[in-house]
Amino acid sequence: MMEPTAAVPADGSTARRIAPSRGPETARIARGTGKQWRLFNAALSHTPDFAYVFDLDGRFLYVNRALLELWRKPFAEAVGRDFFELGYPPELAARLQRQIAEVVATRGQVRDQTPFTDPDGTTRHYEYIFVPVLAEDGTVEAVAGSTRDITDRLRGEEELRTAAAALSRSNLELERFAAVASHDLQEPLRMVAGFLTLLEERCAGQLGADARSYIGRAMTGTTRMQALIANLLAYARLGEVGEAVAVDLGETFAAAIDNLTSRIAETRGTVTADALPTVRGDATRLLQLLQNLIGNALKFRAAMRPPVVHVSAERDGTGWVLAVRDNGIGIAPAHQERIFGAFQRAFTSGTYDGSGLGLAICKKIAESNGGWIRVASQEGTGTVFTVHLPALE
Incomplete structure (x- = not known):
């Protein structure tokens, strides 16, 4: 018969003393048990985490090398003792002993965290887990545990x-700066635009063709500057992410088409869509994204044919690709990588108006809603913008 006396010491020797052999079978069991303990201890003695086993009263049956080094104690002074006897602060010791008793009573796990001050006075934070060790009949015969130093993680x-x-x-x-700057810059621009309008209206008969051209160019520049300032403010405000809700992209598409009715009519364009899914995101921002992309498709149309725009969606893993x-005219390969940057434009000839912020806004909206945006294009044939958005479920 084997008679247990202690758990595994740090030197790897057997923690249970075996009575003198009473026959070949007893000797074989003793040798096997000793080997199992040595393997067990060898595995746990070289992990930086603390590993240990308690008896049903919360006394240590096994302590690995890392925990013994923290305590500055040899194995013989740790085994057979509980947290009170090992000098833990009374409140902490009581909590740990109570949690061990809970594991024994419920056969469930306990997870928790605690600070601990070592003998050198250094306080670090640890997370630990206690789990039941069940006998063949389902009863709890011991409690095993492990502890990990999470100080660096908590600091990070x-x-x-x-x-x-x-x-x-x-x-x-x-955002506050952008709002103030927008207001302060818009006021003088409105004043300039107002005086240019007065000059054109009151002095129309006295102005030559060159003067009227100059006024027209000044008005165009003022209008562009006002649009740029408005777009800058909108771009700065994209840091405000609204609540993620269920967004029916079919309804979003209908709203975008309603907002773009005049432009569609002016360009004689056709804008269609397949049945579109419901996704999770900021409804206002996703409307802005879809409206920007459709608006761009209408703007960068080919000269010899009316614009045709189609919106579709396909399921892709955990999301949808819109x-x-x-x-339209397409985008040259050299420009496709940079068009999502602020103030980056594929066309600089002045043929197309805009601030160079539209696609940057689209990119920021897509990413703030947990997705991405990409482009594929062939010059003279057309462009496809794809946007990945999280699915509702």
Whole structure:
């Protein structure tokens, strides 16, 4: 018969003393048990995590090398003792012993975290788990546990929270600055536009062709500047992500078409869509994204044919890929990588108006809603913008 006396010591020797052999079978069991303990201890002695086993009263049956080094204790001073006897703070010791008793009573697991100060006075934070060790009949015969030092992880999480808070403050300050700058810049532009209009109206009979041309160019530049300032403000405000809700892209498409009715009529365009899914995102921003992409397709149309735009969607893993396809002038390969940057334009000849922020806004909206945007295009044939958005479920 085998008589247990202790758990596995740190030197790897057998933790249970075996009575003198009473026959070949007993000797074979003893040898096998000793080998199993040595393998068990060898596996756990070289992990940086703390590993241990308690008896049903919360006394240590086994302690691995990492925990013994933390305590600055030899194995013989740890085994057979509970947390109170090992000098843990009374409140912490009581909590740990209570959790061990809970595992024994419920046969469930316990997970928790705690700070702990080692003998050198250094305090670090640990997370641990206690689990039941069940006998063949289903009863709890011991409690096993492991503990991991999470100090660095918690420090990293705190640094991340601090950085996120600083970024949020920075974005708020940027938005406020953009709003103030927009107001302060729009006022003098409105004044310039007003005086140019008065000059054109009151002095029309005294102005030559060159003067009227100059006034027209000044008005065009003023209008472009006002649009640029408005787009800059809109771009800055994209940091505000609205609540993610169920967004019916079919309804979003209908709203975008309603907003673009005049432009569709002016360009004699045709805009159609397949049945579109419901996704999760910011409804207002997704309307802005779809309207920008359709508006771009109408703007960059081919000279010899009316624009045709089609919107479709396909399921892709955990999301939907929305495609906006047109038969426009296309985008040269050299420009396809940079068109999503702020103030980046594929055409600089002045043929097409715009601030160079439209696709940058689309990219920011897609990413803030947990997706992405890409482009595929062939010059003279057309362009396809694809946007990945999270599915509702």
